[in-house]
Amino acid sequence: MIPFAWNIVLATVWVVLTANLTLLNALFGFLLGYAALALVQSQLPGLHGYAQRVPRFIGFVLFYIWEMAKANARIAYDVVTPRCDIHPGVVGVPLEACSDGEITVLANLISLTPGTLSLDVSSDRRVLYIHAMYIEDEAAFHEEIKELERRVLKVMRP
């Protein structure tokens, strides 16, 4: 989070110095700041891994939007067509995420994806209980959640 704030500061400085407040110029300033931070990240411990995390974050956002569009289309199809082909159920998925922040982000992303709704975390925070609409194949469902979790943790952990 702090390297990202530095990047914003550098972009702002660029905008002020060039005296040109447009979105395109701010974006260019952000890219320049990103390049500068990528160059110095091996020297400063607070910046470690920042250059790798930004592309990963963008990749994650694209992946998530695509997943969301797919799931939305599926639910929309099921709601509109007369045959209601759903298999709802509550499934417990073991968590790899351990801190409060990681679990919160993961649970919210799961809730936001159509077809899955996080219900509760077990008291010892090792299992997340999810209500899902399509449990034809439980192993595949577990794998889907695990894939999302892997990607979230990759972005959140340095």
Added chain:
Amino acid sequence: MTDPLQELITATLLLLGGGLMLIAAIGIVRLPDLLTRMHATTKAGTLGAALTIAAVAVHFADAAVTARAVAIILFIVLTAPVAAHVIGRASYFACVSLWQGTVKDELREHYDPESHVLYSGLEERDEE
């Protein structure tokens, strides 16, 4: 101001957003129990509202409006899943019955209504 491409994008976003909200409304009527209805309303509703607001931003093509549109979408995306989770959790623990077609329920057997402790089912493995 009215560029045909811009109007096309606005119209597409508005139609998609409106369509999704309509589907969310139909979903409330058609789906069998509370939790499955939550699926239809929160997700399709969130995306529908976000698309509608994106259409507003494209239509005005103005920095101030766009900034506000981004802020609105951000806050909807932040708050909607929390609300859905809280409603779903409350209904589940208030024993709102699930649809009879529900395939499985791994939560009920792990919950102790006396102490309100929710077991993970992994404790026994530690003791061995």
